[in-house]
Amino acid sequence: MSRIVTRDLTKAYGDLAVIEPLSLDVPAGQFISVIGPSGCGKTTLMRVLAGLEPPSGGDVTVDGQAPATARSRKRVAMVPQQPGLLPWRTVRANARLLLDVNRASTPPDAADPTALLQEVGLGDFMDAYPHELSGGMQQRVALVRALALHAPLLVMDEPFAALDEITRAGMRGLLNHLVEGRGVTVFFITHSIAEAVALSDRVLVSSPRPARVVADITVDLPRPRAADVEDEPRFVELCAQVRHALHGGMS
Numbered sequence: 001m002s003r004i005v006t007r008d009l010t011k012a013y014g015d016l017a018v019i020e021p022l023s024l025d026v027p028a029g030q031f032i033s034v035i036g037p038s039g040c041g042k043t044t045l046m047r048v049l050a051g052l053e054p055p056s057g058g059d060v061t062v063d064g065q066a067p068a069t070a071r072s073r074k075r076v077a078m079v080p081q082q083p084g085l086l087p088w089r090t091v092r093a094n095a096r097l098l099l100d101v102n103r104a105s106t107p108p109d110a111a112d113p114t115a116l117l118q119e120v121g122l123g124d125f126m127d128a129y130p131h132e133l134s135g136g137m138q139q140r141v142a143l144v145r146a147l148a149l150h151a152p153l154l155v156m157d158e159p160f161a162a163l164d165e166i167t168r169a170g171m172r173g174l175l176n177h178l179v180e181g182r183g184v185t186v187f188f189i190t191h192s193i194a195e196a197v198a199l200s201d202r203v204l205v206s207s208p209r210p211a212r213v214v215a216d217i218t219v220d221l222p223r224p225r226a227a228d229v230e231d232e233p234r235f236v237e238l239c240a241q242v243r244h245a246l247h248g249g250m251s
Helices: 042-049 067-072 091-095 114-119 135-147 165-179 193-199 233-250
Strands: 004-013 016-026 031-035 057-062 076-079 153-157 185-190 202-206 213-218
Touching (some): 004 042, 016 057, 031 193, 042 185, 057 067, 067 076, 091 135, 165 193, 202 233
Parallel strands (some): 031 185, 031 202
Antiparallel strands (some): 004 016, 202 213
């Protein structure tokens, strides 16, 4: 399991400040979502935590080490906005992609993703190619590709944003099912209040750029999350709490 710690983390591009001094402590195994207005710096923060961007100031550690080191050791897996499947590889081969690249760094507990593909309903599509899949099916392959690595930190950048609402709701339930009990720490970027509450243990609400956390809301819905969790009164209350914090942070 992977703990994320930042101390006075900042990020700027020249004179453009993107993230104000940010201090976070995300315990191992926690699912945390970040929600905020478009362009506020959410994706930049995720890229810093994933070791894809260096911070401009402050400290950040993932699993006790620099994010770039954790990524090079395959301790971080990422699900981007677009599935990013290679068109010449089958579903099975795409799901194995992170295992096949730089095999010397592949963790010993990583495994063939066949069982995961079956678990997400793609057992009959192992030898299909990306163009033969729906958008939701492609994103399931991307999710399996990340989970197969058995990395203790999973970062997800609005992975369901391009899906229709019915498919998106199904993917929320699937993601909850896949990560609960696996001990993985999840850092999830979203613009959907319902999605943030349905998935998370904590929701961080960001101000407009430069990003600062204006609310840190604990989601006290029980786990495992029920399929009808979004019908519960407490779910509605938490959505309202996030919405009010979001609107307050934008004023």
